[in-house]
Amino acid sequence: MSAVDGKPGLRERKKQRTHAAISDAAITLFLEHGFNQVSVAQVAEAAEVSKRTLFAYFPTKEDLVVHRLADHETETARVVRDRPSDTVPLTAVREHFLKGLIERDPITGLNDHPQVRRLHRMILDAPSLVARMERFKTGAERALAQALRETADTPELTARLAAVQIVAVQWALAQDNAERLAYGEPADERYAGAVADAEHAFALLENGLRHVFM
Structure with missing residues (x-):
């Protein structure tokens, strides 16, 4: 669905939610365990997405921060x-x-x-x-x-x-x-x-x- 009345469509809202979920999961893990101690795979698992999906939103681990x-x-x-x-x-x-x-x-x-x-x-x-x-x-x-x-x-x-x-x-x-x-x-x-x-x-x-x- 496309945007209506300036509001994002369903697909865009879903992308925004996925982006936020990955980001929140990453920051939570990094702050709890340390940036170098947490792997990208652990972030993906916590956000319930694949590593491929994670990298589609955040090309590098550093970009998560x-x-x-x-x-x-x-x-x-x-x-x-x-x-x-x-x-x-x-x-x-x-x-x-x-x-x-x-x-x-x-x-x-x-x-x-x-x-x-x-x-x-x-x-x-x-x-x-x-x-x-x-x-x-x-x-x-x-x-x-x-x-x-x-x-x-x-x-x-x-x-x-x-x-x-x-x-x-x-x-x-x-x-x-x-x-x-x-x-x-x-x-x-x-x-x-x-x-x-x-x-x-x-x-x-x-x-x-x-x-x-x-």
């Missing part, structure tokens, strides 16, 4: 594209990151919900997940560079260099927050320090990119 962050890969690019016409890209990104800290957005690293904290710690402890996150970071850089070229009339090389710096700063800030929280520091106690670090980091960026966006 990283897909939950997929929407964030192009988030900074979307912020730049959607910013008000009188706001420079770096200001829009800074304000968005600070807003994320207030809202305890997991992508800022400042979320101490037990499952989020355990997920961050699991990623930090698994080299293959850390490597997969580096690919995620590269994708974010490419998307942001494209947004800078298209919306800020930034030359290609300049856009790429600016994107690398902006994404690296956000990444470092989020990693610092996530590591602190993964090992027990409450988000509320970390918040003031996270804001101060973000303000400092974006001030350094602004000084370095002043002639690009100002």
Whole structure:
């Protein structure tokens, strides 16, 4: 059945349920036993699907974890594209990151919900997940560079260099927050320090990119 009135059809809803079932089974097993200790076959069995079906939804074991962050890969690019016409890209990104800290957005690293904290710690402890996150970071850089070229009339090389710096700063800030929280520091106690670090980091960026966006 096809979609009706903008709602997904029966086949699409079934695919969504299967996708969610596999993902939930994987995260539950990984958090309970450890990422490296759980096999793809065990995930498939827990989700009541075949390995072939699992790989149709998630091409690699790492994708079972990283897909939950997929929407964030192009988030900074979307912020730049959607910013008000009188706001420079770096200001829009800074304000968005600070807003994320207030809202305890997991992508800022400042979320101490037990499952989020355990997920961050699991990623930090698994080299293959850390490597997969580096690919995620590269994708974010490419998307942001494209947004800078298209919306800020930034030359290609300049856009790429600016994107690398902006994404690296956000990444470092989020990693610092996530590591602190993964090992027990409450988000509320970390918040003031996270804001101060973000303000400092974006001030350094602004000084370095002043002639690009100002």
